[in-house]
Amino acid sequence: MALRHAVLAALVHGEASGYELAKRFEAGVANFWHAKPQQVYAELTKLRESGMVQAREVIQQSRPNKRLFSLTEDGAAMLEKFAAAPKELPTGRDDLMVAVQAVDLVDPAPVLENVERCAELARQKLAAFEELEQQILGGRDEATFIRTTHHLGPYLTVQRGIRFQRDTVEWCAWVAEVLRSRPEGRGRRNQ
Amino acid sequence: MALRHAVLAALVHGEASGYELAKRFEAGVANFWHAKPQQVYAELTKLRESGMVQAREVIQQSRPNKRLFSLTEDGAAMLEKFAAAPKELPTGRDDLMVAVQAVDLVDPAPVLENVERCAELARQKLAAFEELEQQILGGRDEATFIRTTHHLGPYLTVQRGIRFQRDTVEWCAWVAEVLRSRPEGRGRRNQ
DNA sequence: TATGATTAGTCATGAATCTGACTATCTCCG
DNA sequence: CGGAGATAGTCAGATTCATGACTAATCATA
Numbered sequence: 525m526a527l528r529h530a531v532l533a534a535l536v537h538g539e540a541s542g543y544e545l546a547k548r549f550e551a552g553v554a555n556f557w558h559a560k561p562q563q564v565y566a567e568l569t570k571l572r573e574s575g576m577v578q579a580r581e582v583i584q585q586s587r588p589n590k591r592l593f594s595l596t597e598d599g600a601a602m603l604e605k606f607a608a609a610p611k612e613l614p615t616g617r618d619d620l621m622v623a624v625q626a627v628d629l630v631d632p633a634p635v636l637e638n639v640e641r642c643a644e645l646a647r648q649k650l651a652a653f654e655e656l657e658q659q660i661l662g663g664r665d666e667a668t669f670i671r672t673t674h675h676l677g678p679y680l681t682v683q684r685g686i687r688f689q690r691d692t693v694e695w696c697a698w699v700a701e702v703l704r705s706r707p708e709g710r711g712r713r714n715q
Numbered sequence: 716m717a718l719r720h721a722v723l724a725a726l727v728h729g730e731a732s733g734y735e736l737a738k739r740f741e742a743g744v745a746n747f748w749h750a751k752p753q754q755v756y757a758e759l760t761k762l763r764e765s766g767m768v769q770a771r772e773v774i775q776q777s778r779p780n781k782r783l784f785s786l787t788e789d790g791a792a793m794l795e796k797f798a799a800a801p802k803e804l805p806t807g808r809d810d811l812m813v814a815v816q817a818v819d820l821v822d823p824a825p826v827l828e829n830v831e832r833c834a835e836l837a838r839q840k841l842a843a844f845e846e847l848e849q850q851i852l853g854g855r856d857e858a859t860f861i862r863t864t865h866h867l868g869p870y871l872t873v874q875r876g877i878r879f880q881r882d883t884v885e886w887c888a889w890v891a892e893v894l895r896s897r898p899e900g901r902g903r904r905n906q
Numbered sequence: 907t908a909t910g911a912t913t914a915g916t917c918a919t920g921a922a923t924c925t926g927a928c929t930a931t932c933t934c935c936g
Numbered sequence: 937c938g939g940a941g942a943t944a945g946t947c948a949g950a951t952t953c954a955t956g957a958c959t960a961a962t963c964a965t966a
Contacts, residue, residue: 525922526810533817543944556812560924565945588931588944600820607814608825613836613883618805619717621747621875623798625868626724629791634799645804670893677816680893684812684886691882692804695875702861702871716952734914751954756915779914779961 530557531567532576532595532603537675539580539594542568552649555656555685568593576602624699636703643696650689657682721748722758723767723786723794728866730771730785733759746844746876759784767793815890827894834887841880848873 534545534554545568546561548554559567571577576599579591595603620642627635660679661669670676725736725745736759737752739745750758762768767790770782786794811833818826851870852860861867 526808526813527922529810530813530816533813536817536820541944546945552807555807556816557808558806561944562925562946563923566947569946584932584943586932587942590944595820603817604821607817607821607829611811611814611829611833613833613840614809614811615749616746616876616879617717617748618875619720620802620805621872622717622721622724623802624875625721625747625872626727626794626798627868627871628865629727629786630795630798638798638802642802642804649804670896674819676893676897677818680818680890681812681816683889684815685807687882687886688807688879691878695878698874699871702867705861706867718952732914737915752914753916753955754953757917760916775913775962777962778912781914 527557527559527563527567528571528576529603529606530554530559531564531571532599532606533557533677535577535593535595535599536603536677539592541582541590541592543590545593552652552685555653556681571599575599627703632703632706636700639696639699639703643693643700646689646692646696650686650693653682653685653689657686718748718750718754718758719762719767720794720797721745721750722755722762723790723797724748724868726768726784726786726790727794727868730783732773732781732783734781736784742843746847747872762790766790818894823894823897827891830887830890830894834884834891837880837883837887841877841884844873844876844880848877 530549531545533556534540534548540548542565543561546564549557549559549564550561552558568577568579572579572593575596577593578596579593581589581591583589620638623630623635623638657679660675660682664672669679673679721740722736724747725731725739731739733756734752737755740748740750740755741752759768759770763770763784766787768784769787770784772780772782774780811829814821814826814829848870851866851873855863860870864870
């Protein structure tokens with residue numbers, strides 16, 4: 525299980541509420557992992573039961589009460605161990621790729637639509653990441669930031685996210701161009 | 716479930732044995748999806764039970780017998796429907812990113828090792844994909860190939876794989892440089 | 907002639923992830 | 937005042953994915 529470690533990693537720079545964490549993992553603000561709110565809450569419960577995080581109840585007047593979670597010593601140790609353990613490359617899984625792989629058999633028109641829709645989604649995500657990047661840099665230039673910050677991790681991962689989304693946009697544009705350049709006729713060329 | 720569709724997509728260009736499919740999905744020769752052999756076999760069984768693929772027993776003298784699977788009409792229809800259904804962006808999940816995200820808290824040295832190890836893995840995968848690319852092109856130049864082939868899908872997806880691995884190598888190299896450029900001191904800067 | 911590698915699969919079980927449907931409180935807008 | 941929307945969470949169940957341990961035949965090689 526790696527959601528466990530992703531949640532711990534999200535707490536590296538201090539405490540956060542379950543709701544806040546849930547939003548980060550949902551929207552992709554946490555560019556390094558994705559999960560639904562329910563999963564995050566469930567994981568936090570388990571992590572608290574096993575003593576990896578601690579919770580602090582905060583009574584609010586203006587909003588429903590919340591719990592702020594933070595790493596314990598054990599949690600930090602667990603994360604340390606995880607970070608040092610050898611990692612594999614991510615196992616590629618992408619529905620869009622499956623659709624593109626099948627483009628010789630199926631009607632290419634809806635595949636093309638899908639490709640263009642995903643390009644648009646990637647553009648949106650890219651914009652969100654670039655905003656996050658600026659927020660992290662806070663006006664400093666990269667070299668200065670890297671030399672002086674204590675929050676390097678999020679900057680390194682957001683750069684990965686930016687690269688990935690840019691690449692997605694480019695690849696989608698290329699695929700769209702290729703698909704459009706082909707004779708209009710239906711697929712099924714190999715039957 | 717998308718493994719289901721990935722298996723169907725792998726059969727777009729004709730029949731294949733379970734063993735062959737299993738190897739493709741394992742090694743990453745199927746650059747568009749990853750799965751363990753047992754999963755592929757299990758999926759093929761289910762797909763046959765539900766009539767999406769058909770099997771043909773082939774008796775071999777020189778090797779154990781095998782079953783060759785191919786798409787049925789229903790399977791092709793299912794794939795068609797899947798390819799046309801709107802797709803989401805892949806939900807990012809990468810253990811290495813979790814480790815990098817945590818780099819401010821944990822010892823950066825093993826993270827750096829991990830980053831460099833993954834760069835090497837990505838280089839290997841890149842080489843495999845580039846070989847596959849050449850195999851697909853078969854000496855033709857890209858423009859000619861695109862105009863004339865009936866196997867466009869695999870070429871489009873392998874290009875994505877190549878781009879992704881290249882980007883991985885570049886990002887890892889950048890991260891390694893950044894981590895090495897920092898003061899040697901241990902993490903835990905924010906405690 | 908034994909030994910390991912490759913081909914070709916199967917079974918059972920556990921872990922991780924996704925989904926839909928819920929409960930509440932508080933703020934803002936018309 | 938009434939409803940929409942954000943905040944803050946919970947529960948149960950289903951799907952999907954991963955793992956280890958198997959069987960069994962053939963081939964190359966030492």
